[in-house]
Amino acid sequence: MKMAKYSRASNGAQRSLLMDKTTGHDMHKLPVLLILATSALLSACSSADFYAMRQENAQDTCRKLPEADRGACLARNSADYDSYKKQREGLLDSSKK
Structure with missing residues (x-):
């Protein structure tokens, strides 16, 4: 050009x-x-979409772990977006006090 x-x-x-x-x-x-x-x-892309993509990636990583660690990892990464958002807002509110 x-x-x-x-x-x-x-x-x-x-x-x-x-x-x-x-x-x-x-x-x-x-x-x-x-x-x-x-x-x-x-x-x-909304925040929920980004959360879902991140969660899917984390769950894929969990599935690659040995079976002894896999369950705990999947449990940590299984919360839906609404639960995550409530927990996040609670943490933000408590940090402001």
Whole structure:
């Protein structure tokens, strides 16, 4: 992709833009578009979704442990999101006192 600097008049003033010679697209817009796309993807996942993914990973790790340790590990990582959230809020409240 060949890049070149071009000047473009905007409201009577000259403005230098980094543009792609082959397509003529303004390359300054690319980081903004990437940030917006990433934000949209991240906002689609809720805290509950992240918790579920983390919990699934932890349970997969538990299943790889020897059988003597596996049960305790699975028990530690079996709470549903609502239980986790209540426990977390209780800990946060007690730490503020």
